Amino acid sequence: MTEEIKKIKERMGEDLLILAHHYQSDEIVSLADSVGDSLKLAKTAEANKRAKYIVFCGVHFMAETADILTDEGQRVFLPEHDAGCPMADMADRVSAERCLERLENEFGKDSVLPVTYVNSKAEIKAFCGRLGGTVVTSGNAPRILDWALKQNKLVLFLPDQNLGRNTCVDLGVKLENMAVYNQIHDELYYDCKKEDVRCVLWGGYCHVHHFITDETFQSMRKAHPDYKIIVHPECRYEIACAADGKGSTEYIINQVKNSPSGSKFIIGTEKNLVDRLIKNNPDKDILILDTNSKCRNMNKINTENLYETLLEIEAGNFTRQISVDRLIAKDAVKALDKMLELS
Ligand code: SF4
Structure with a gap:
């Protein structure tokens, strides 16, 4: 199959771009045109205006981000539709709106500035973009959260509480001044006076690292x-x-x-x-550190489904295409652009 994939790559030439995240297996990485973290790959996709077909070997939110940043005429594919990110799935638009309503009731209207980790659904990036917030990567989180904390608002950080907590502590925020929002039970916990809460951490986590x-x-x-x-x-x-x-x-x-x-x-x-x-x-x-640190979802991409995806693309069958709703993409781009401007 690897040989067949190489032949298809040769046939399709610059029309095809295969991107692989660092957490992909060696065999997938060896077939990729570019390897990197999710943002680097999305930027590679954005910069490449020649490729008509971009195959993202990673998880769902990464393909969504690539689709948001690429041109209308470029199609982005995920070889396995089930390759989601459990952490990204811990925050959706409905629960984010519910959290916002709760925070505004408690802290005042327009008091919240949402910031999301790039490992999130497009609809969460759009939620942040609509409210003047932005996106962070694990690399630029200190710089961008530093900006957010200086905006005189309550920062709501989604969906990874660990990245939010670790970064905010580094920026001088005390643990007792961070609230945690439990998105399952719609509960907010904090251990200080209301006016001393600096940020609210969404209760999500990446099981690969959290455990x-x-x-x-x-x-x-x-x-x-x-x-x-x-x-x-x-x-x-x-x-x-x-x-x-x-x-x-x-x-x-x-x-x-x-x-x-x-x-x-x-x-x-x-x-x-x-x-x-x-x-x-x-x-x-x-x-x-821990031999159990394996992301099952990243490993759902294999040579078999990559090969099938490429065959389908050649045949004009686009069932594995990831396409973000244009209205969601419009707001998500605002959040992503703000990140690029700030970093
Ligand atoms: S490693 Fe964690 S954050 Fe990355 S895709 Fe897997 S579950 Fe999601």
Whole structure:
């Protein structure tokens, strides 16, 4: 199938662009024209005006973002429709509107500035765009949340409470001044006076990072005291604090790449990425923090469904196309453009 995919790539030439997220398997990465995090890939798609067909090997929200940023005539495809992101699915427009109403009742009309992680549905990006808010990536979250916190409003951060909490603490916000919104029960928790609440964290999380336990962390630390532990900021606050460093996927890759030969790392993030770091850095000693850190949804893309997608595209069958409603896209673009302007 890999050989067949290569032949189709040759036949389609510049009409086809295959993008793969860092968390994809090696076989998919080897077939991609570009590999990166979700935003880098969306920007690659946006910059490429020649490709008529963009196949996104990642999860649903990434293909949506690429569709929002590309031209009308370009079609974006996801090889497996079921490849969603459980964290992105923890926030939808209806519950975001309900949360907004609740916050405005409690804190006043027009008091809320919503900011969303790029790992979110298009309708959440549109919700933020409509209200003057923006989007962050794990890389630019400190800069953009710093801006948001200075806008004299209550910042509502969706959907990843861990990235929101870790970043806001780094920016000087005390834990007791952060509220948490439970989107399932429509409940708001905070432990300070109402006027001291600086931000509200949506109660979502990425299970791949959130479920790395303190026990796992401590046992790895004890077994390998001379290793530097670096983690993704989607990990819980306790893990992020205990680690020697934290940062985006690009940060993790660069930390390893730019370290001297013989360096020792324990990495707390998705397993496919860590396996590739091990393979690409044979002169360094790299371990994974938790062997359970695997994203099943990212792994739903395989050579079989990629091959089927390409065959369908060649035959003019576009059933795997991801198409964001134009009205949603219009507001989502406002939020994404603001992010690009701020970063
Ligand atoms: S790793 Fe986490 S954030 Fe990324 S797609 Fe999987 S569940 Fe979603």
